[in-house]
Amino acid sequence: MDSKRSLSFEQPIHELQQRIDLLQENEPDSADRTEEIRNLKRQLATVTEQVFKNLSAWQTVEVARHEKRPHTADYLRLVCDEFVELHGDRNFGDDQAIRSGFAKIEQYKVMMIGHQKGRTYKERSACYFGCAHPEGYRKAMAKMQLAAKYQIPVVTLIDTPGAYPGIGAEERGQAWVIAENMYEMSRLRTPIICVVIGEGGSGGALGLGVGDRIAMLEHSYYSVISPEGCAGILWKSHEFKETAAEALRFTSANLKRLGVIDDIIEEPLGGAHQDHQQTSLSLKEYLVRVLRDLVPRSMDEIIASRYEKFRRMGVFLEDPASVNPPEQGSA
Amino acid sequence: MKRQKRGVPEGLWQRCPGCQNVIFRKEAERRLNICPECEHHFYVSAQERIRQVLDEGTFEEWDQALVPTDPLEFKDRKKRYSERLQAEQLRTGLSDAAVTGAGMIRARRVAFGVTDSAFIMGSMGSVVGERLTRLIERAGREQLPLIIISGSGGGARMHEGILSLMQMAKVSAALAQYDQLGGLFISVLTNPTMGGVAASFASLGDLVLAEPKALIGFAGPRTIKNTIHIELPKGFQTSEFLLEHGFVDRIVTRQRLKSEIAQLIDYCGK
Numbered sequence: 001m002d003s004k005r006s007l008s009f010e011q012p013i014h015e016l017q018q019r020i021d022l023l024q025e026n027e028p029d030s031a032d033r034t035e036e037i038r039n040l041k042r043q044l045a046t047v048t049e050q051v052f053k054n055l056s057a058w059q060t061v062e063v064a065r066h067e068k069r070p071h072t073a074d075y076l077r078l079v080c081d082e083f084v085e086l087h088g089d090r091n092f093g094d095d096q097a098i099r100s101g102f103a104k105i106e107q108y109k110v111m112m113i114g115h116q117k118g119r120t121y122k123e124r125s126a127c128y129f130g131c132a133h134p135e136g137y138r139k140a141m142a143k144m145q146l147a148a149k150y151q152i153p154v155v156t157l158i159d160t161p162g163a164y165p166g167i168g169a170e171e172r173g174q175a176w177v178i179a180e181n182m183y184e185m186s187r188l189r190t191p192i193i194c195v196v197i198g199e200g201g202s203g204g205a206l207g208l209g210v211g212d213r214i215a216m217l218e219h220s221y222y223s224v225i226s227p228e229g230c231a232g233i234l235w236k237s238h239e240f241k242e243t244a245a246e247a248l249r250f251t252s253a254n255l256k257r258l259g260v261i262d263d264i265i266e267e268p269l270g271g272a273h274q275d276h277q278q279t280s281l282s283l284k285e286y287l288v289r290v291l292r293d294l295v296p297r298s299m300d301e302i303i304a305s306r307y308e309k310f311r312r313m314g315v316f317l318e319d320p321a322s323v324n325p326p327e328q329g330s331a
Numbered sequence: 332m333k334r335q336k337r338g339v340p341e342g343l344w345q346r347c348p349g350c351q352n353v354i355f356r357k358e359a360e361r362r363l364n365i366c367p368e369c370e371h372h373f374y375v376s377a378q379e380r381i382r383q384v385l386d387e388g389t390f391e392e393w394d395q396a397l398v399p400t401d402p403l404e405f406k407d408r409k410k411r412y413s414e415r416l417q418a419e420q421l422r423t424g425l426s427d428a429a430v431t432g433a434g435m436i437r438a439r440r441v442a443f444g445v446t447d448s449a450f451i452m453g454s455m456g457s458v459v460g461e462r463l464t465r466l467i468e469r470a471g472r473e474q475l476p477l478i479i480i481s482g483s484g485g486g487a488r489m490h491e492g493i494l495s496l497m498q499m500a501k502v503s504a505a506l507a508q509y510d511q512l513g514g515l516f517i518s519v520l521t522n523p524t525m526g527g528v529a530a531s532f533a534s535l536g537d538l539v540l541a542e543p544k545a546l547i548g549f550a551g552p553r554t555i556k557n558t559i560h561i562e563l564p565k566g567f568q569t570s571e572f573l574l575e576h577g578f579v580d581r582i583v584t585r586q587r588l589k590s591e592i593a594q595l596i597d598y599c600g601k
Contacts, residue, residue, distance in 0.1 A: 164556050165550030170568055171576050174549035175529035179503055183535055186504035187511065202487070203530045203549070204497060210500050224496040226485045230553070234407035234489065248405050248492045258402070260493050300582075310504050311464070313497040314457030315402035322396030325433075328473050 005121040009051055013270060016044040048270045055219065057245035061227060063219040064198045064283035068273040070280065071181065072114030072157045075197065079287070080105055085144055086322050092172065095136030096127035097160070100143040102152070105284060108291045111147035113140045114157030117198070117260070122290060130199070132161060137177035137207045144188055146151050151299075153191040153291060158207040161226060163204030169265035178207040185210035191285060191294040191302055196220045197272075200250075212306050213290050215263040217279070219271050222261070223250035260313065341493025347371050350542070363585045372522060372542050372585055374425070377430040377447035380480055381598035384436035384589050385443060392432040394465050399427050399458045412490040415451070423450050427458040428483070430464040433475065437593040440552045444479040445549055448523065452485025459488075463532060467505040471512045476596050480519040481533040484546075486526020499531035506535045515599045517592055520547050520570065520579070534578070538595055540588070541570035542578045 006014045020040045029163055055063065076083045076099065085101035088094040101114040101208055108269070118129035140156075147154050159259045185192060192211030200209070200222030216222060227245035235244060256262045265286050268275040294302065344413060345356050349371025363383055364373040375383065383391050405412040420426060428450035434443050444466050446453045455463075463479065470477040487495040506516060518528075518536030528576035530549055533539075536565060548568035556563060566572050573579045583591050 010462050035409070042411055045487045101534050139492045149475070163536070163549065165555045167555065167559065167563065167567065170548050170550070171572075172580050173576070174533075175547075176534045176578055178530040178531070179499075179534045182503035183507045183510075186500070187507045190405065203499065205529055206496060206499060210504070222493060225489050225490050230489050236408065239572070247403065247407070248489070250493060255493055258494065260497055283531070307504055307508065310497065314461050314494055315400060316457045316461055318398050319396040322392050325391045327469065 002265065006033075007059070007066065009055075009059055009062075010270075013044065013048050013051060016040060016047060020044065023120050033118075045237050045269065052270060055251075056242070057221075057248070057251055057306060058227065058242040060221055061199075061245055062220055063273070064221050065271045065273045066271065067119070069198055070187075070272055070276045071119070072116045072159060072197070074121060075157060075191045075283060076103065076112060076278055076281055077112070078102075079277060079284045083112065086146075089135045089138035089142055090242050091138055091186060095133050095139055097130055097132040097141050097164070098136035100140060101294070103155075105291070106288050107157075108151050108288070108295070110287075111143055112152045112157070113143055113154065114197075115160040115191040115204075129162050130160045131162060131205070132160065132204060133164050133166075133169050134172040134174050134177040137163075137181050140208055141177075141181050141184055144185065144190075144301070148188050148190040151190050153295065154211070154276045155287060156190070156192070158196045158200050158205045158208050158222075159198035159220075160196060160201045160204045161199050162201035163207065178203045181207045183212050185304060186306065188304065189299050191291070191297075192306070193290050195283065195286075196222045196252075196261075197283075210306075210310065212294055212302055214228065214292075214311070215264065215265055215286060216255065216260045216261050217265050217272060217283070218252055222252075222255055228258070230305040243274075346494060347373075363587055369542065370532060370584070374448065374482070374522070375585075377445045380445045380552070381430070381434070381443070383585065384480070384592070385436060389567065390432055390434040390443070390518060392430065393469065394431060394462050395426070395471075397426070397458050397461055399456055399491075400492075402494060403490070403492050405492070407490075415490070419450050422455065423447065425450050425599070427451045427456070427462070429459040429462045431456075431462045433473075436478070436596070439593060439596050440475060441592075441596070442473070442475040442477045444477075444481045444530065446479075448482035448483050448484055448521075451488060451490075453481070453483035453523075453528070454488035454495070454500075455483065455498050455531075456488035456491040456495045457498060460495075460501050464505045465501050467502070467509050471480050471514055473507045474512075474514070474544065476515045476517065476599070478517050478519065478592060479510065479532060479536075480521060481524045482521045483526055483528035483533075484523040485526050486528050486530070489599075496527065499527050504531045505534060506532060509538075514594065517595060519583075519588065519592075521545050523547070525549070525551060532560030537599070538577050538580050538581075540583045540591065542588075543570055543582055543584060545570045547573055547579075 080103035118124040194211040231240040231244040270280040350369035
């Protein structure tokens with residue numbers, strides 16, 4: 001791991017790794033060295049585990065935004081056995097912040113749709129760091145409807161700081177397209193699996209987020225607002241982003257507890273950015289398992305339980321003594 | 332000094348934010364809280380909105396028994412969410428930001444919902460989401476036209492975290508089901524309708540009406556300015572801007588709102 005690229009809490013891990021690398025380069029064959037390397041490696045595993053089992057909410061955000069974390073493009077390559085990209089929303093353009101296309105995952109044909117953040121500066125600018133415009137959400141919906149026509153299950157990979165806040169985005173109806181995507185996804189007649197792979201940023205995430213199974217990679221987050229945005233509004237300063245991150249309870253473990261997500265996909269020790277292959281394998285195994293479960297079910301059953309799933313969300317109190325005025329018999 | 336709440340006029344005279352003229356408050360009230368000089372539409376409360384749009388004495392409230400709680404034990408710089416809720420309830424007389432029920436519009440029975448921008452910016456948490464969802468479901472069962480008037484500057488309510496975000500999906504799914512039953516949904520956008528409210532039920536109407544010059548959009552103007560670092564064009568994110576870009580069917584003044592809704596219901600009636 002390149003030290004410049006590592007997060008502050010990853011320092012102890014990084015230092016151990018450096019020592020191991022150094023030993024391995026010089027006299028890797030002597031018996032003493034082998035023993036020392038083995039010890040250090042054991043230590044490395046313990047330290048990494050300690051750090052990553054106790055990540056704070058803000059540290060989770062840092063891992064979720066890690067520049068080496070696998071993105072949609074990586075999973076398209078590593079999870080799918082084949083990918084046939086489909087572009088454009090047939091209306092305005094081809095938003096680079098959303099990738100979509102037919103894919104094969106083992107014996108299953110699927111429609112893969114995901115936010116793309118880009119890795120080089122050029123790529124990142126082209127897709128606005130994973131912030132989609134209305135044409136991106138329309139593109140996603142167009143491909144989902146195509147998939148539904150042929151009963152091809154849809155897999156969405158969610159990884160966005162949020163939908164793009166800009167003049168063009170507002171002119172082209174950012175609020176409208178997000179609402180429409182939720183509306184149509186709630187009744188789309190094909191199975192939908194949604195996985196938050198990094199950042200689940202607010203409405204921009206939810207625009208790809210209504211489905212039959214909602215999962216998160218272990219160190220991703222899914223929130224109503226970014227911790228910086230929340231701190232800016234409720235604490236009047238971005239300085240309080242760590243406090244806000246904690247208060248919003250947006251880690252995968254919290255969301256599982258709140259009943260908002262169904263499953264957590266474990267990441268390799270030290271986070272997904274340490275091992276793209278292993279993370280992809282876990283994701284693939286998860287998708288295959290869920291597809292095997294969903295695909296044989298009847299569409300009516302799938303749609304009904306998808307509705308029920310979201311219908312249950314929310315926490316409130318209700319006075320049982322109070323009664324509503326009686327309903328009027330419908331004609 | 333206690334900061335005066337935006338849009339809630341106090342005293343005999345008030346300055347109109349539209350034309351800067353000092354106007355007699357009673358005069359504006361007589362005109363449904365519209366400035367007599369420049370037609371600026373002031374804030375109206377949920378209760379006032381019910382009086383303006385529904386036939387007198389016909390409103391029956393539903394799901395009053397739902398009350399908000401503090402599932403995340405959320406605490407910001409100033410206070411706990413539970414304390415904030417109590418303070419807002421005392422100040423506004425509402426239990427949460429949405430009031431729902433049924434009533435008559437020129438003798439046509441409708442399911443009716445309104446969000447009040449005075450209650451935590453009219454933001455949507457679990458109770459707002461649940462009340463609206465039950466309203467929509469019952470409108471479907473009773474085959475009633477559905478009218479929701481939004482006034483929500485806050486979007487999804489941060490204090491309930493992800494649960495608020497999920498209300499957007501819940502309400503949108505309920506509207507999709509209502510649509511499949513052939514229901515008519517008229518959404519009325521008022522100042523302000525932003526964020527998660529704009530990006531869910533408010534924009535999903537079969538018909539979308541807006542009051543003049545309301546602020547309506549997804550991202551807040553300040554967020555946009557901080558992202559793109561240029562001045563925003565004049566009239567950006569107003570009702571007129573959205574009409575021009577094709578997202579609003581009609582801009583309707585407050586005086587005409589009730590009769591226009593009645594008229595539109597008749598066009599879409601069975």
